[in-house]
Amino acid sequence: MKIISLDPRVNRSSINKTEETVILEKLDQFQTYEVFAQTKRGTHHVHVGSVHAANENIAMLFAKEQYARRGECVNIWVVKTADVSATEYEDSDIFDTLDEKYHRNPESYKVMDRIKAYKEKGNQ
Amino acid sequence: MYGNAYIDPKKANNSLVNGEDPIKLAEFEARIASGQKVEPKDWMPAMYRKQLVRMIEQHAHSEIIGSLPEGTWITRAPGFRRKLALMAKVQDEVGHAQLLYNAAETLGKSREDMINDLISGKSKYSNVFNYPAVTWADSAVIAWLIDAGAIVNQLANSRGSYGPYCRALERICAEESFHLKYGHDNVVFLATGTPKQREMVQEALTRWWPPIMHFFGPSDKDSVHSETLMKWKVKMASNDDMRQQFLNMYVPKIWDLGLVLPDPNLVKNEETGKWDYTEPDWEEFKRVINGDGPCNAERLAVRRTAEENGRWVRKALNKSQNYVTPLS
Amino acid sequence: MELTERHVEGLKHLLYNMADDLLILGHRNSEWTGMGPILEEDIAFSSMAQDKIGQSLALYNILHEMGEQEPDVVAFTRNSTNFHCAKLVELPIGEYDFSLVRHFLYDYADAVKFDMLSKSIFEPLAQVCRKFRGELKYHTMHANIWIKDLTNGNEESKKRMQDSLNLAYPIAYSLFETNEYEAELKEAGIFAGESEQKKIWKKEVDAVILESGLTIPMVKNEEDHHGGRVGNHTEHLQPLLDEMTEVFQIDPTADW
Numbered sequence: 157m158k159i160i161s162l163d164p165r166v167n168r169s170s171i172n173k174t175e176e177t178v179i180l181e182k183l184d185q186f187q188t189y190e191v192f193a194q195t196k197r198g199t200h201h202v203h204v205g206s207v208h209a210a211n212e213n214i215a216m217l218f219a220k221e222q223y224a225r226r227g228e229c230v231n232i233w234v235v236k237t238a239d240v241s242a243t244e245y246e247d248s249d250i251f252d253t254l255d256e257k258y259h260r261n262p263e264s265y266k267v268m269d270r271i272k273a274y275k276e277k278g279n280q
Numbered sequence: 281m282y283g284n285a286y287i288d289p290k291k292a293n294n295s296l297v298n299g300e301d302p303i304k305l306a307e308f309e310a311r312i313a314s315g316q317k318v319e320p321k322d323w324m325p326a327m328y329r330k331q332l333v334r335m336i337e338q339h340a341h342s343e344i345i346g347s348l349p350e351g352t353w354i355t356r357a358p359g360f361r362r363k364l365a366l367m368a369k370v371q372d373e374v375g376h377a378q379l380l381y382n383a384a385e386t387l388g389k390s391r392e393d394m395i396n397d398l399i400s401g402k403s404k405y406s407n408v409f410n411y412p413a414v415t416w417a418d419s420a421v422i423a424w425l426i427d428a429g430a431i432v433n434q435l436a437n438s439r440g441s442y443g444p445y446c447r448a449l450e451r452i453c454a455e456e457s458f459h460l461k462y463g464h465d466n467v468v469f470l471a472t473g474t475p476k477q478r479e480m481v482q483e484a485l486t487r488w489w490p491p492i493m494h495f496f497g498p499s500d501k502d503s504v505h506s507e508t509l510m511k512w513k514v515k516m517a518s519n520d521d522m523r524q525q526f527l528n529m530y531v532p533k534i535w536d537l538g539l540v541l542p543d544p545n546l547v548k549n550e551e552t553g554k555w556d557y558t559e560p561d562w563e564e565f566k567r568v569i570n571g572d573g574p575c576n577a578e579r580l581a582v583r584r585t586a587e588e589n590g591r592w593v594r595k596a597l598n599k600s601q602n603y604v605t606p607l608s
Numbered sequence: 609m610e611l612t613e614r615h616v617e618g619l620k621h622l623l624y625n626m627a628d629d630l631l632i633l634g635h636r637n638s639e640w641t642g643m644g645p646i647l648e649e650d651i652a653f654s655s656m657a658q659d660k661i662g663q664s665l666a667l668y669n670i671l672h673e674m675g676e677q678e679p680d681v682v683a684f685t686r687n688s689t690n691f692h693c694a695k696l697v698e699l700p701i702g703e704y705d706f707s708l709v710r711h712f713l714y715d716y717a718d719a720v721k722f723d724m725l726s727k728s729i730f731e732p733l734a735q736v737c738r739k740f741r742g743e744l745k746y747h748t749m750h751a752n753i754w755i756k757d758l759t760n761g762n763e764e765s766k767k768r769m770q771d772s773l774n775l776a777y778p779i780a781y782s783l784f785e786t787n788e789y790e791a792e793l794k795e796a797g798i799f800a801g802e803s804e805q806k807k808i809w810k811k812e813v814d815a816v817i818l819e820s821g822l823t824i825p826m827v828k829n830e831e832d833h834h835g836g837r838v839g840n841h842t843e844h845l846q847p848l849l850d851e852m853t854e855v856f857q858i859d860p861t862a863d864w
Contacts, residue, residue: 186597225655
């Protein structure tokens with residue numbers, strides 16, 4: 157069946173010459189890289205998403221367009237997803253901080269009363 | 281641009297939670313109820329994973345296929361402003377597809393499998409793109425009203441439970457705001473322009489109104505699954521509610537331009553506060569979504585051709601790839 | 609320095625050449641949007657096409673300030689005999705290897721030209737050229753990486769790169785077609801000229817070609833594909849313009 161499109165680009169393409177079955181093989185779309193973007197000098201690089209790319213040079217080209225074509229950006233890192241190590245969510249209790257560690261809390265240091273008492277003692 | 285997972289009621293399972301560990305399920309549901317997000321490596325019911333993959337995947341397919349009707353007019357956009365804007369908008373659709381495939385991938389389905397399912401016809405995408413953009417004005421109507429519908433859907437879903445999908449939607453919603461402005465601006469210029477322009481946009485609107493009314497899908501108030509999917513914050517609003525929201529926001533704006541909609545029963549019911557309308561033809565919707573629409577064959581053929589033509593490029597670069605399931 | 613009438617004439621020719629090149633190439637490259645070999649590259653190529661058209665608009669705006677008509681009118685109402693783009697840019701997009709190789713040859717030429725013009729005494733043009741430096745840097749970076757990676761991909765991709773280069777390289781000389789104003793513009797410090805540009809371009813692209821592992825095609829006659837600057841074009845330009853202006857021409861006086 158010949159396809160005639162309203163889109164002139166489609167009509168110029170080889171659309172009617174493509175075989176019926178087109179199947180992408182494994183890894184056809186490459187590995188992924190995680191992208192970290194720095195909006196301004198002085199700020200942290202922040203994770204913004206990932207790209208599929210064959211190598212790091214291409215990953216950088218892609219990252220720039222997909223994640224920084226609008227808005228501010230001065231620098232990008234790309235890291236292969238396979239190279240990222242991550243903790244498990246079921247272990248997120250290791251990040252819990254118990255209330256007993258009040259010695260690390262600046263609010264727990266109160267000396268105004270003590271200073272006042274000392275001064276009053278000195279005035280007697 | 282848009283995604284509203286089409287779930288064929290006949291193919292649905294009887295229960296979404298058959299065989300799941302009740303303790304894990306309870307924890308999972310409590311997390312969601314408390315507003316916490318589910319992340320890729322969390323335990324999740326099999327049906328949650330399955331429904332989400334299908335939903336996000338369909339959304340991604342809708343974006344890439346959605347780039348085709350408007351793409352029809354990229355080379356013919358009149359004037360620099362429209363040319364640049366349309367190029368940027370269609371590019372964004374491709375970008376959205378990329379973001380959404382990434383999100384779906386975190387659930388364990390590869391991009392290759394998703395693309396294969398699209399081009400083989402196995403996976404669905406938003407039905408509205410199976411219709412032709414006959415004139416320049418059609419591309420304007422699509423850019424305004426279809427994007428508007430997509431935004432209603434996306435805003436609802438952006439409050440959903442799955443972390444990666446929410447993050448993708450946040451980026452997408454930010455870009456959509458320019459799309460909507462562009463679309464509206466375009467329709468306004470045509471509607472307030474020369475008689476020929478006005479005629480073109482009126483005809484386009486008449487042509488696109490039925491697919492637009494189909495956009496949010498049939499009423500799901502009787503759907504067995506909606507309740508569970510809403511509890512799991514996979515589905516965030518009913519089809520009917522979203523359709524009402526859309527009508528409420530956009531019908532007045534359309535009428536404001538003096539344009540006519542081809543539904544004599546379309547009116548806001550003062551008593552109920554809801555819009556009354558002629559019930560769309562859901563048989564046609566079913567026919568088209570199952571392959572029998574004016575553009576289905578072409579849409580898939582274009583994607584097939586693009587993948588086939590690009591195969592040599594991808595093959596040439598494919599050395600020592602180290603693929604793992606994405607994290608977020 | 610005061611610009612004489614000759615200088616102004618020469619400048620206008622230069623600006624039309626550049627703006628028309630950018631518009632037509634940007635238009636061609638936009639044909640790939642939604643149909644690229646991989647999603648991320650589709651997005652990147654589309655960005656570069658938009659950049660080109662944005663750059664052409666900036667140049668048409670300078671022309672407008674010099675008394676030419678508005679950019680939309682200038683771009684959307686001329687026929688091919690009044691267009692001044694080089695033949696390289698109007699050719700169909702072909703397959704991805706051709707489009708990439710054309711992008712490589714063209715963007716390196718533009719990078720040289722913009723760099724030369726950023727020192728022009730004609731401030732409006734110098735400013736525009738400085739402004740777009742960043743965009744061009746990305747374009748040449750992109751071209752460089754793709755040419756190298758595909759040449760070093762596999763046998764098929766290397767052959768495709770070489771075949772496309774053999775085809776496009778001689779036609780790329782169409783970019784350097786010069787005219788009677790070249791010497792005067794050079795003397796006035798407006799533009800050091802196409803001949804100078806060509807020398808620098810050749811040195812740079814030949815280096816990339818050899819580094820990649822390709823061979824530099826023979827060019828028997830550098831002027832074989834000239835003519836574009838004076839309105840002599842291939843059979844591809846008029847259909848392109850007909851398509852590009854199809855909607856605009858429904859009513860050129862309307863507001864779109």
